[in-house]
Amino acid sequence: MGDSLIIDQLKKTQILDLLKEGKRADGREFDQVRELTIDVNVIPKAEGSARVRLGDTEVVAGVKVQPERPFPDTGDKGMLICTAEILPIAHPTAETGPPQPNVVELARVTDRGIRESGMLDMKQLVLEKDKSVIGIFCDNAVTDHDGNLFDACSYASTAAINSCKIPKYEMQDEKPVKIEDEFIEPPITTLPVSVTMAKIGDHILVDPTIEEWGIMDARITITSNSDGNVVALQKGGSDGFTQDELVKCAEISVKVGSKIREIIKQSSSGED
Amino acid sequence: MGGRDTDIVLLDEKGIRCDGRKINETRKVSIKAGVLKNANGSAYIEFGENKILVGVYGPRDVHPKHLSDSDTGILRCRYHMSPFSVGERKNPAPSRREVEISKVIKEALEPAVMLKQFPRTAVDVYMEILQADGGTRCAALTGASVALADAGIPMRDLVAGCAAGKAADTVILDVNNEEDQAGQADLPMGYMPNLEKITLLQLDGVLTPEEYKKCIEIGIDGCKQVYEIQKKALQEKYFSKGDNN
Numbered sequence: 001m002g003d004s005l006i007i008d009q010l011k012k013t014q015i016l017d018l019l020k021e022g023k024r025a026d027g028r029e030f031d032q033v034r035e036l037t038i039d040v041n042v043i044p045k046a047e048g049s050a051r052v053r054l055g056d057t058e059v060v061a062g063v064k065v066q067p068e069r070p071f072p073d074t075g076d077k078g079m080l081i082c083t084a085e086i087l088p089i090a091h092p093t094a095e096t097g098p099p100q101p102n103v104v105e106l107a108r109v110t111d112r113g114i115r116e117s118g119m120l121d122m123k124q125l126v127l128e129k130d131k132s133v134i135g136i137f138c139d140n141a142v143t144d145h146d147g148n149l150f151d152a153c154s155y156a157s158t159a160a161i162n163s164c165k166i167p168k169y170e171m172q173d174e175k176p177v178k179i180e181d182e183f184i185e186p187p188i189t190t191l192p193v194s195v196t197m198a199k200i201g202d203h204i205l206v207d208p209t210i211e212e213w214g215i216m217d218a219r220i221t222i223t224s225n226s227d228g229n230v231v232a233l234q235k236g237g238s239d240g241f242t243q244d245e246l247v248k249c250a251e252i253s254v255k256v257g258s259k260i261r262e263i264i265k266q267s268s269s270g271e272d
Numbered sequence: 273m274g275g276r277d278t279d280i281v282l283l284d285e286k287g288i289r290c291d292g293r294k295i296n297e298t299r300k301v302s303i304k305a306g307v308l309k310n311a312n313g314s315a316y317i318e319f320g321e322n323k324i325l326v327g328v329y330g331p332r333d334v335h336p337k338h339l340s341d342s343d344t345g346i347l348r349c350r351y352h353m354s355p356f357s358v359g360e361r362k363n364p365a366p367s368r369r370e371v372e373i374s375k376v377i378k379e380a381l382e383p384a385v386m387l388k389q390f391p392r393t394a395v396d397v398y399m400e401i402l403q404a405d406g407g408t409r410c411a412a413l414t415g416a417s418v419a420l421a422d423a424g425i426p427m428r429d430l431v432a433g434c435a436a437g438k439a440a441d442t443v444i445l446d447v448n449n450e451e452d453q454a455g456q457a458d459l460p461m462g463y464m465p466n467l468e469k470i471t472l473l474q475l476d477g478v479l480t481p482e483e484y485k486k487c488i489e490i491g492i493d494g495c496k497q498v499y500e501i502q503k504k505a506l507q508e509k510y511f512s513k514g515d516n517n
Binding site for chain 2: 101102104105107108112116117118218220228229230231232233234235236237238239240243246247250251254
């Protein structure tokens with residue numbers, strides 16, 4: 001641990017020196033996202049799936065669909081649950097066992113971005129009111145960690161759900177029965193996309209790497225929808241933001257997010 | 273998004289909300305500092321129908337030892353809801369929601385607390401939600417700042433909490449439980465008024481960029497009102513007549 005602290009300090013000094021000259025350690029612009037590739041339907045047994053590479057960060061998301069008994073107070077809506085976990089293969093510090101607070105936060109922020117955007121019209125996923133609804137479970141597995149897991153999981157979840165095929169179910173004798181080889185399109189209303197920014201000194205950096213992540217003062221994850229509205233937000237880290245910075249971050253998120261949304265759309269329509 | 277369907281009228285034609293408030297009005301907030309005997313600092317806060325008790329211990333030795341840091345003190349926060357605090361009994365084990373809220377409150381307080389003065393120690397902040405009615409994280413954060421100050425921990429500023437949001441297509445201040453359930457957006461905020469920094473910010477729900485700006489603006493205004501009540505609570509304990517604390 002002692003050694004890594006000294007290395008962190010050296011890296012911090014180096015990154016800060018570069019920022020003063022308006023440069024990032026990997027040569028990117030402040031509002032430039034790392035190279036992003038999204039492949040969908042990588043797990044044929046899942047109803048929807050996506051592998052996202054964001055720089056050297058890699059996430060695999062899989063969607064499973066199954067009928068569920070609805071919660072008592074939401075019997076007129078389908079069920080949607082997103083999770084995220086950092087696999088022990090992803091980083092030397094990743095641990096097995098009960099999730100640490102940072103992993104719980106990652107899962108909840110990923111879920112909130114999809115849920116609060118209303119990406120799926122949940123009212124269309126009811127088989128019989130109060131009895132049986134369609135449950136959509138989107139599980140994210142981080143397989144390689146090079147920073148900014150929030151956005152990688154956001155893109156993976158959105159791409160996986162956007163490309164999923166929902167099996168057709170019918171109620172027979174009060175029970176949902178799967179109709180073989182028949183599918184319905186997911187009731188997509190919008191494509192939520194998160195953009196995470198690190199604040200280091202007075203600089204706002206889009207899509208921080210693991211080195212930038214390690215030394216940032218604070219961070220903010222802002223999710224926008226296809227209409228350019230803000231749908232979810234999470235501030236983290238041990239410093240604050242000024243009012244002006246928050247307005248600027250929302251503008252960056254909407255602008256950068258619209259480009260990423262195009263990449264997600266292409267991934268699901270592409271033939272490759 | 274959209275919110276749940278209810279029969280409650282969130283905003284009537286006169287612009288009055290379901291609990292009788294105007295759109296830019298906070299609920300009644302009252303804070304008392306120094307309410308626990310054993311804790312180094314404490315506070316009791318009522319934020320509308322929310323009732324929260326906060327106790328601060330430390331700076332003290334860190335257990336387990338490997339968590340201690342030779343460069344700085346560490347802050348540890350626990351936000352916990354009592355099983356009887358809500359309509360249906362809550363399982364007393366910490367939920368994922370409570371783990372996340374504990375983390376965001378810790379990160380909201382850290383910018384204010386001068387932890388570098390106490391290397392190798394921990395300051396523990398325990399927030400117990402005795403009754404919950406929407407906006408508990410802001411209320412708990414508000415009470416925790418007062419309890420930290422009451423414990424004599426050096427601070428750069430107090431952090432005041434208040435939410436903004438959107439219900440019935442209108443931007444409102446200090447979202448209550450009904451408005452959170454049936455409303456369109458909730459944006460809890462923590463703010464340091466002297467340093468003009470926002471240290472807690474989350475959002476559930478859809479806001480246009482204009483509504484987002486407006487929410488931050490009125491949220492800051494709400495936090496400033498809460499800040500005055502925090503200062504008064506500390507003044508009452510330390511500067512009132514006949515009190516030897």
